[in-house]
Amino acid sequence: MEASTQCVVVGGGPAGIMLGLLLARAGVEVTVLEKHADFLRDFRGDTVHASTIRLLDELGLGEGFRALPQSKLGNFRLPMEGGDSVVLADFGLLKAPYNYVAMVPQWDLLNFLVEAAQQEPTFTLRMNTEATDLLKDGSGKVVGVSYRTRDPLTGDTLGTGEFRSELMVACDGRGSVLRSRAGLVPREFPVPFDTWWFRIPRDADETDPVASISPRFAGSEVLLSLTRKDYHQIAYLAAKGSDAKLRAEGVESFRDRVARLRPDLADRVDQIGSMDDLHLLDVKLNRLSRWHEPGLLLIGDAAHAMSPAGGVGINLAVQDAVAAARVIASPLLSETLDDDHLAAVQKRRWLPTVMVQTFQRVLHRVVFAQVMAGKQPNPPKPLVFAARRLPGFPKLPARMIAFGPRPEHAPDFARRKP
Numbered sequence: 001m002e003a004s005t006q007c008v009v010v011g012g013g014p015a016g017i018m019l020g021l022l023l024a025r026a027g028v029e030v031t032v033l034e035k036h037a038d039f040l041r042d043f044r045g046d047t048v049h050a051s052t053i054r055l056l057d058e059l060g061l062g063e064g065f066r067a068l069p070q071s072k073l074g075n076f077r078l079p080m081e082g083g084d085s086v087v088l089a090d091f092g093l094l095k096a097p098y099n100y101v102a103m104v105p106q107w108d109l110l111n112f113l114v115e116a117a118q119q120e121p122t123f124t125l126r127m128n129t130e131a132t133d134l135l136k137d138g139s140g141k142v143v144g145v146s147y148r149t150r151d152p153l154t155g156d157t158l159g160t161g162e163f164r165s166e167l168m169v170a171c172d173g174r175g176s177v178l179r180s181r182a183g184l185v186p187r188e189f190p191v192p193f194d195t196w197w198f199r200i201p202r203d204a205d206e207t208d209p210v211a212s213i214s215p216r217f218a219g220s221e222v223l224l225s226l227t228r229k230d231y232h233q234i235a236y237l238a239a240k241g242s243d244a245k246l247r248a249e250g251v252e253s254f255r256d257r258v259a260r261l262r263p264d265l266a267d268r269v270d271q272i273g274s275m276d277d278l279h280l281l282d283v284k285l286n287r288l289s290r291w292h293e294p295g296l297l298l299i300g301d302a303a304h305a306m307s308p309a310g311g312v313g314i315n316l317a318v319q320d321a322v323a324a325a326r327v328i329a330s331p332l333l334s335e336t337l338d339d340d341h342l343a344a345v346q347k348r349r350w351l352p353t354v355m356v357q358t359f360q361r362v363l364h365r366v367v368f369a370q371v372m373a374g375k376q377p378n379p380p381k382p383l384v385f386a387a388r389r390l391p392g393f394p395k396l397p398a399r400m401i402a403f404g405p406r407p408e409h410a411p412d413f414a415r416r417k418p
C-alpha cells in the first residue's frame, strides 16, 4: 500500500508524539508511525521537568497533565563518601508552580498527548507500524519510508507499505533505523554502566505514591526503584559489559543482591523467576555531527542518545520537538521546506544538547564510574563546598536541570486556552 502526507514522524516517544501534536495544531498533515502496540514499556524514564510542564500550560494542557498519577521530586542529590549526600539542585528554590520535577509514568504522558493530538483533524497515529527503510529519489533526496505492520501478539509481519511525504522526521530513538539507513554514524562517549530492568510486586499496604523514586547504593551496585500501581519497576545498575557474568551467576545470586540492596523487598525476591526476567538495556551516550539530510531530519535520541544520568533525556527530546515544529511548520504548509530549515533546527538545539551531554559525562565520571569501580562517589570539592556553604547556590543547578539551557516555548500556532 502507498500513502502520502505532508510529514511522516517515525517513533512515538516523547519527541515524536510532541512533534506530531504541534505540527497537527499548525494544520500540517502529519502521520506518526510507532512500532509497538502501546506505550506500556518500562524503560523509558518518567521525569517531566519544569520546562515541559510550562510548555504543557502554554498548550492549554496543564490541568489535564496535573491530573495524571504522579509524584514530585523536590531536589537532586549527589551521593558522597560514607553514604552521605549533598543537595546539588533544590527545585523548591525556583518560582512556583515550576518548582519540582514531576515523576509521571511515561505511558500516561504519551497517551495524554496522543489524546490531545487526536483532537486535530490532520493528526494520524499508526501503531504496530515499523519503519524499515528510507525511500530516495534519483538525486538521493529522502522522499518516504517503507514500513511493515506487525501482529501485536506474535510480532509477525502482517503487511508492508510505503509512505511518501515532503519530510521524514526520525524520532526512533537510540537504535534509530532511519539513522543507520541514512548512513549517519554518531560519535560515541564512554558510559561506565548498563541497566537491567525487572519487576517485583507491591504489597497492598504500601503507601508510596505512583512514580516515586528510590535509589540505593552499596559497593559497586545501584538499585533504582520506581513505584508503579501494582509493582516496583526496578533498575539494577552495574558495570558495562557485566551481563554475561551476572547471568552466569544465576538467579539465586541475583535475588541475594536485590535483597541486600532492598531488605524491605527480601520477602518477594523469589518473584524474579529466572534471569530471563531481567531485561538488559545497553546504555548509550552519543551525538550525530549532522542531524539532517535532504528530506530527513533527526531529533531526540535518534540525533543524540541520552544516558539516564540526571534524568534529562525526555525533556531534551521534547524541546527538540518544539524547536523543530516552530521552524518547519510554516514551510511544510507552503511547500517551501528546504535543507536550510533543517539545518536551522540543528543550529538551535546544538548548544543545549552539548551542554546537557557534558553534564551527563561529568556525572558518569564523578559518580557512576566511581561507584562501578567499587569506590566512593567523588564529586569535585569546590562543588560540594558551594552546595553546602553558599546560600542559594542549589538554585543555579536547579534552574539548569529544571529548564535546561535555552528552554523552548510553545509556538503561537500551538497555544490553546485551557
Ligand SMILES: Cc1cc2nc3c(=O)[nH]c(=O)nc-3n(C[C@H](O)[C@H](O)[C@H](O)COP(=O)(O)OP(=O)(O)OC[C@H]3O[C@@H](n4cnc5c(N)ncnc54)[C@H](O)[C@@H]3O)c2cc1C
Residues within 6 Å of the ligand: 010, 011, 012, 013, 014, 015, 016, 033, 034, 035, 036, 043, 044, 045, 046, 047, 129, 130, 131, 132, 171, 172, 173, 174, 176, 177, 178, 195, 281, 282, 283, 284, 299, 300, 301, 302, 305, 306, 307, 308, 310, 311, 312, 313, 314, 315, 317
Ligand atoms: C535505562 C534508561 C533510563 C532512562 N531514564 C530517563 C529518565 O528517567 N528521565 C529522562 O528524562 N530520560 C531518561 N532516559 C533517556 C530517555 O529515555 C531518552 O532520552 C528519551 O526517551 C528520548 O526520547 P525520544 O522520543 O527521542 O526516543 P524514545 O523515547 O526512545 O522513543 C523512540 C520511539 O520510537 C519507536 N521506534 C523505534 N524504532 C522504530 C521504527 N523503526 N519504526 C517505528 N517506531 C520505532 C520506539 O518504539 C519508541 O516508542 C533514560 C534512558 C535509559 C537508557
